Amino acid sequence: xxxxxxxxxxxxxxxxxxxxxxxxxxxxxxxxxxxxxxxxxxxxxxxxxxxxxxxxxxxxxxxxxxxxxxxxxxxxxxxxxxxxxxxxxxxxxxxxxxxxxxxxxxxxxxxxxxxxxxxxxxxxxxxxxxxxxxxxxxxxxxxxxxxxxxxxxxxxxxxxxxxxxxxxxxxxxxxxxxxxxxxxxxxxxxxxxxxxxxxx
Numbered sequence: 001x002x003x004x005x006x007x008x009x010x011x012x013x014x015x016x017x018x019x020x021x022x023x024x025x026x027x028x029x030x031x032x033x034x035x036x037x038x039x040x041x042x043x044x045x046x047x048x049x050x051x052x053x054x055x056x057x058x059x060x061x062x063x064x065x066x067x068x069x070x071x072x073x074x075x076x077x078x079x080x081x082x083x084x085x086x087x088x089x090x091x092x093x094x095x096x097x098x099x100x101x102x103x104x105x106x107x108x109x110x111x112x113x114x115x116x117x118x119x120x121x122x123x124x125x126x127x128x129x130x131x132x133x134x135x136x137x138x139x140x141x142x143x144x145x146x147x148x149x150x151x152x153x154x155x156x157x158x159x160x161x162x163x164x165x166x167x168x169x170x171x172x173x174x175x176x177x178x179x180x181x182x183x184x185x186x187x188x189x190x191x192x193x194x195x196x197x198x199x200x
Contacts, residue, residue: 008153008155010144010153010169011146011149011151012146012172013146013167013168013169013172013173014165014166014167014168014169014170014171014172014173015164015165015166015167015169016144016153016155016163016164016166016169017163017164017166018155018161018162019161019162019163020158020160020161021158021160021161022095022134022160022161022162023134023160023162024160025159025160027160029159031084031088031188032136032137032159032188034084035085035105035136035188035190036107036186038082039062039082039105039107040060040079041059041060041105041107042058042059042060043055043057043058043059044059044074046071046072046073046074047072047073047074056112056113056114056179057106057108057109057113057115058106058109058113059104059105059106059107060104060105060107061076061077061078061079061102061103061104061105062078062079062080062081062082062085062102063078063079063081063101063102063103063195064078064081065078066101066195066197067101067102067197068195069102069104069122069124069193069195070122076104078102085103085190088103088190088192089103089192092162092192096130096132096164098130098132098194099194100193101193101195102192102193102194102195103190103191103192104191104193105188105189105190106189106190106191107186107187107188108137108138108140108177108187108188108189109186110184110185110186111179111180111181111182111184112179113179114176114178114179115176115177116176117145117174117175118174118175118176119170119171119173119174119175120165120170120191120193121170121171123196124195124196125170125193125194125195125196126194126196128167128168128169128170128171129165129170129193129194130164130165130166130194131164131165131166131170131192131193132162132163132164132191132192133157133162133163133164133165133189133191134162134189134190134191134192135158135159135161135162135163135187135188135189136159136187136189136190137159137185137187138159138184138185138186138187139156139157139158139159139184139187140156140177140184140187141154141155141156141157141177141178141180142154142155142156142163142175142176142177143155143177143178144173144174144175145173145174145175146172146173147172147173147174148172157189177189
């Protein structure tokens with residue numbers, strides 16, 4: 001696990017930290033193979049602006065029992081943690097001193113799988129959510145766009161890298177992972193989150 005962390009300069013409104021080699025290439029290779037095989041990947045249908053959209057990627061949701069996450073009209077009931085996901089969560093807690101109770105997995109099978117523009121600012125995530133995004137597999141471009149100024153930031157997310165989004169970022173910026181015409185292999189992205197229970 002890498003200890004060197006670099007902050008990515010944003011023009012305003014939020015914080016990004018990027019570790020290009022959070023996990024070694026060898027460890028990241030093993031995780032990619034293992035998680036591709038064992039996680040309960042499925043393709044979802046979401047309600048976006050009144051339209052039913054089939055997600056252009058495979059997804060899964062794991063976490064503590066109370067970490068039920070609702071977005072785009074779908075309730076995501078967490079599956080029990082796997083040993084591999086638990087180990088990653090422990091590593092994140094040790095390196096960043098933040099307790100995550102859930103993780104959203106995205107499997108991008110090729111360059112045509114993507115994630116549209118959005119912000120992770122549901123009330124269940126708290127006022128200023130901390131989201132830890134681990135990338136495994138093919139390098140893909142991650143884009144951010146400021147809601148008011150239109151300024152953009154592009155980051156190439158590499159195999160074994162970790163991106164931390166925090167502060168007020170989700171309130172002022174949207175982000176996406178666009179399609180690419182380049183021939184690319186599959187990629188897994190794990191975004192660790194802290195979901196507030198409905199009783200809070």
